[in-house]
Amino acid sequence: xxxxxxxxxxxxxxSAMRVEDEARARGVALRWRPFLLGPIFRxxxxxxxxxxxxxxxxxxxxxxxxxxxxxxxxxxxxxTSFPRNGLVAxxxxxxxxxxxxxxxxxxGIYEANFARDEEISDPAVVASVLAAVGQPAELVxxxxxxxxxxxxxxxxxxxxxxxxFGAPSFVVGGELFWGNDRLETALAWKA
Amino acid sequence: xxxxxxxxxxxxxxSAMRVEDEARARGVALRWRPFLLGPIFRxxxxxxxxxxxxxxxxxxxxxxxxxxxxxxxxxxxxxTSFPRNGLVAxxxxxxxxxxxxxxxxxxGIYEANFARDEEISDPAVVASVLAAVGQPAELVxxxxxxxxxxxxxxxxxxxxxxxxFGAPSFVVGGELFWGNDRLETALAWKA
Numbered sequence: 001x002x003x004x005x006x007x008x009x010x011x012x013x014x015s016a017m018r019v020e021d022e023a024r025a026r027g028v029a030l031r032w033r034p035f036l037l038g039p040i041f042r043x044x045x046x047x048x049x050x051x052x053x054x055x056x057x058x059x060x061x062x063x064x065x066x067x068x069x070x071x072x073x074x075x076x077x078x079x080t081s082f083p084r085n086g087l088v089a090x091x092x093x094x095x096x097x098x099x100x101x102x103x104x105x106x107x108g109i110y111e112a113n114f115a116r117d118e119e120i121s122d123p124a125v126v127a128s129v130l131a132a133v134g135q136p137a138e139l140v141x142x143x144x145x146x147x148x149x150x151x152x153x154x155x156x157x158x159x160x161x162x163x164x165f166g167a168p169s170f171v172v173g174g175e176l177f178w179g180n181d182r183l184e185t186a187l188a189w190k191a
Numbered sequence: 192x193x194x195x196x197x198x199x200x201x202x203x204x205x206s207a208m209r210v211e212d213e214a215r216a217r218g219v220a221l222r223w224r225p226f227l228l229g230p231i232f233r234x235x236x237x238x239x240x241x242x243x244x245x246x247x248x249x250x251x252x253x254x255x256x257x258x259x260x261x262x263x264x265x266x267x268x269x270x271t272s273f274p275r276n277g278l279v280a281x282x283x284x285x286x287x288x289x290x291x292x293x294x295x296x297x298x299g300i301y302e303a304n305f306a307r308d309e310e311i312s313d314p315a316v317v318a319s320v321l322a323a324v325g326q327p328a329e330l331v332x333x334x335x336x337x338x339x340x341x342x343x344x345x346x347x348x349x350x351x352x353x354x355x356f357g358a359p360s361f362v363v364g365g366e367l368f369w370g371n372d373r374l375e376t377a378l379a380w381k382a
Contacts, residue, residue: 044247048253050342054235056235056356057215057356059354060354060367060369064369064373065365097293163250163251165245165247165248176251176254177255178251178255179372181372182372185258
């Protein structure tokens with residue numbers, strides 16, 4: 001199963017925190033696929049998160065997310081800035097997507113954004129998450145590499161081609177599932 | 192629990208078909224609350240269903256709905272017209288909202304729209320659903336009564352005041368849940 005996530009996306013946070021355990025429990029192989037929602041939203045005419053553009057929907061989302069995080073027993077702090085730009089972290093995750101430390105790195109970035117209210121667009125924050133998962137902080141410079149840029153661009157293009165329009169999304173044998181609440185259905189899907 | 196529904200809404204269909212059984216199984220008292228999404232969508236600048244405005248999202252929704260209906264074992268025929276105008280049926284459901292035949296009437300309208308591809312904006316279709324649930328077909332004229340119009344308008348105003356922005360929605364003790372996939376969570380909520 002491919003797990004498509006965007007670091008600025010709120011509902012991707014509870015998914016990122018549990019997807020590895022849930023997939024393992026069902027014996028499903030997992031691929032971590034970072035992408036950017038910004039270019040996709042722009043094609044729909046949105047220059048901001050729809051949760052900011054439609055405040056009534058945004059207010060509901062934060063309450064819904066609080067209920068979900070409480071049920072999942074993970075902390076949530078309403079970020080003082082939303083949505084945060086996850087470009088640097090997404091390039092790192094794309095560049096090293098098959099490294100064994102990437103799942104922990106992804107979770108660490110989400111915790112920085114949604115549990116500790118840290119500015120994940122700041123390379124220093126990304127570097128500290130790298131260090132926390134046992135990697136050299138200097139690895140953050142790889143975000144500027146052509147390989148990282150190209151890999152994230154390719155991921156986003158593939159997401160668009162798959163019909164992905166939001167995050168998190170899950171793809172099993174070409175079948176698309178959108179939303180944290182579809183994780184179990186996606187894992188049970190027979191491709 | 193209040194079940195807020197709109198007859199044009201796709202995800203309200205699987206909810207309407209199961210909500211009474213699910214509520215009864217958990218001993219939760221249920222109120223049927225028809226309302227109109229049109230006025231709410233217009234305040235967000237949408238003059239059509241967002242599933243038509245954003246075709247990528249619409250394509251996904253129809254596929255997702257097909258999976259949900261298959262899992263729930265209810266028929267689905269992609270309506271040749273979408274969204275259909277449920278004004279007449281909604282006024283009838285609002286006017287008689289505490290009548291014992293209303294749940295069956297609501298399900299009958301959804302089946303007409305999404306299982307039989309019938310034009311539910313046509314009073315003759317609404318009349319035939321009334322007849323199917325043992326009511327005189329002439330009752331459809333009540334849709335033009337001041338009481339029916341006023342009750343549906345009041346419902347829609349109350350929905351807006353509750354922060355409702357889509358359908359189906361569920362409200363338990365002031366707590367709002369949006370979406371067919373939140374029905375179980377809403378029913379388990381301790382108000």
